[in-house]
Structure formats: C-alpha cells, structure tokens
Amino acid sequence: MPRYRLLIEYDGTAFVGWQRQENGASVQGALQRAVKLFCDEDAEVTGAGRTDAGVHATGQVAHLDLERAVPADKLRDAVNFHLRPAPVVVVEAAEAAADFHARFSAERRHYRYRILNRRSPPVLERGRVWWVPKPLDAEAMHGAAQMLVGRHDFSSFRAAQCQAKSPVKTLDALTVRRDGEAIVVETTARSFLHNQVRAMTGSLKLVGEGRWTAADLAAARDALDRQAAGPNAPPEGLYLTRVDYP
C-alpha cells in the first residue's frame, strides 16, 4: 500500500480549520474528497499541523496511503483538478517510506505571523494580515520575544481546549522584524500548544505598543495562567510555512 507525502498550500479564510469537523468545510475534508473523486479511494489525509479556522498554510505537509499506486505527479495534478474551486492546492507530491508520518515524524514546525502596521487598512492583503494601525516598535518586540525562547511551561499561551499532554515546550526561535509596512513574526519549535503562536503574537503586540516591557512578558510567562498573557492575535495573519523531517 504505497504512501505519499504532500506539500500543501491553502487560504484558511473559508475553512473551519485543517481537521474534519461537523460544522463546516475543512482542508482535510476538501483533500479527502478530491482524492475520492480521482481514484474512488477513501484515504485519510493526515496533516503535520492542525491549523485553526482562518489560519493559512504555504508549507503544510500531509501523508496518505492509496490501495493502487499512481505516479506522484499524476496524484498532485489530479487532486488539484478535483480540488477546484476550493482554495487549496498540492504544491508537491512524492512517494514516501511506509513509516513516514506527517505528524509524528515531524522534527520542527515553522510559523510566520504577518501584521500590517500602517494607518490605512489592508486591501491587497485583506484576510492575509492582522491590521494594527498604531505604530509598533519591532525592535522592542524582538528583544522581549527572547524571553520566550528555550524550554518553558507555556500554560500562559495555551488555549483551554488544548489537548497536549504537557504545557512544557522548547521554543527554538522567535524573531520579530519590520519589512516596510509589515511586522513579521517567525517562530520554530518541534511542536506548539493550541493557539500558542497567536497568544505569543498578541502579547508581543502589547510590547510593540509600549504597554508592556520585556519583564512584563517574562512575568506573564511565569504566571502559568492564560489570563496573564495578551489576547490571541487573529487567525488571518498566521501561516504554517514549513515542516522539517529527518
């Protein structure tokens, strides 16, 4: 039973998230339906990261097993054909080892968060960024962000419905830089808690506004209480950009 690895891009706006749910269209559901239309198989498509409603991906990775082997390029093109007009595409498809698992084999996940930091609302990037009209200090945000790098209990940045066994995670990197009118937050870890990137970004915004210092962010981290940190940044600025495997 051949296994395939897919690199997937999607616009999360119209979806309830990656994972199949009762209450609306999911990215996983769209992919599984396209596979069914192509080869009449009920394959499960397993993703590396279960992104929330509204969150985008340029580098989601998934795997699936098919009963009958097909060339990987044909799988990619056929699934893309049947996905239309849903805003999801398979960018690459390749045959994978039988023990490759998109979720459990992943060594590192990379997310990017884009803030449009200008007085005027977004137009060309509508639904692709968080609009923050007041000027943010990207350098201060970057400095404070270093308080979160390393091994910590991230309970202050964890959604109530998070299913992870432990709130202790190791954050490999969290950087903030200005790119013209945008503020770009990038972060890397083996895995993240539910809403962790959005909760960290929402807290960093408080630093960027001058309402919080780096010490305030460290105190929020040490409080081990979701109420101590800032509100979640909205989903539309968040992108799963890459997943690394051995």
Place this chain on the structure above:
Amino acid sequence: MPRYRLLIEYDGTAFVGWQRQENGASVQGALQRAVKLFCDEDAEVTGAGRTDAGVHATGQVAHLDLERAVPADKLRDAVNFHLRPAPVVVVEAAEAAADFHARFSAERRHYRYRILNRRSPPVLERGRVWWVPKPLDAEAMHGAAQMLVGRHDFSSFRAAQCQAKSPVKTLDALTVRRDGEAIVVETTARSFLHNQVRAMTGSLKLVGEGRWTAADLAAARDALDRQAAGPNAPPEGLYLTRVDYP
C-alpha cells in the same frame, strides 16, 4: 482652493479600471463618492495612471481640490472610512502645490508584473498573479527584455484603442528576475502606451518558454504591428507600484 495629493492602493479585480465609465464600478468613482460622503463636495480625483480593468496598484497617485481646507490626515482617514468595503484605500494624503498635477507632473511611472511559475495553481495569490505552469527561463527573458529598453516606436505593443499622440516612447528599464516560484517583471518609463506593459510581458513569456529568441523580440518590435508581438498578459498580475515627481 486647497489641493491634495493622495497615494492610493487598490485591488483591481472588481473594477472596470481607474477611470469612471458607464459600465461598472471604477476606482476613481469609488474615491469621488467617498469624498462626497465625507464633505459633500463634487471633487474630481485625477490619477497619474489610468489602469485597466483588473489591474492593481500599490502606488497610484492622484490629486483633488476641495472648497474647504481639511487636515490631510483627516482627509485620508475619512475617505478610507467612506470607501469601505470597496477594496481601495488612501495610504497617504498630503497638501500639494496648486500647480501639482498627478498626471502631467509625473516624471516616471513604475510597474511590476508578477507571474506564478509553478505546476500548481495559485491559492493565496489568486487574482494577484498570472499563473504560468510551464517553467520559464528568467535569465533569457531578462536578456531579451533589453531589446526594448531605450527610445523606440512601440506600435507592436500598443492597444488599438490607445489615445497617445505618438507610439514613440523611451523605456528606462525592463528587468526580469526569479523570486522563488515567482517571476517578477519590473519596468519604468515617463509614460507607457495603452496595454504596453501587458503586451511586453506577454512577449517575454514566449522568450521564457524558449519559443522566441531575443532576436525574435527585436523583430517583433521593428514590425510596428500589434500582431507581430505576443498576446497581452492578463491584467491580474500587473501593479502600478510608484509614480515619481520632481
């Protein structure tokens, strides 16, 4: 009668173009209506470049005169408020000299054309790029593009309905580079003929595919016949990015 200069961004998808027309919503019309709603004046908003239906702008410039002076920042914010939900925003507004004219004072116009050059269709950039699935040779395109730089009769790259007095224009720059999965074409001139950038880009695509050489492009230029050049690239990849003034 104070004059204002506006820097404007828009998503051209939903518009018949910059200029007010009978058959649909224009960017100019959206701006004039927003000004009217703000201060009840029937000001004419004059743009630097009359972009076609579907063409975007990140750096369109326009001017308007008001009977009653208002702070420029207030004009920007109020017009943006009344523009919603139309995909147009005023990024900057400033008071301008009485003899400033967005169209006639312009010394140079800059356009960018984005091609998504990968097998899979666009998702996050849907409506923002021209999708060309076959691999393009950006270096060959750049080399050939130099055949069009300088002072030439651009009749081969001119729409039938072009209203310019002369087809002779001086192209200051035309560059092509690869940026990951994108091919970026950038060009600068004092002014362009109607559809010139799209006709040049459509011809450069033939070079990128290996169907045309640089010599073929030069021959198309010298034919002085629109039929000799390639078809227009579609509008959704084109952006007016900047206008320079003295």
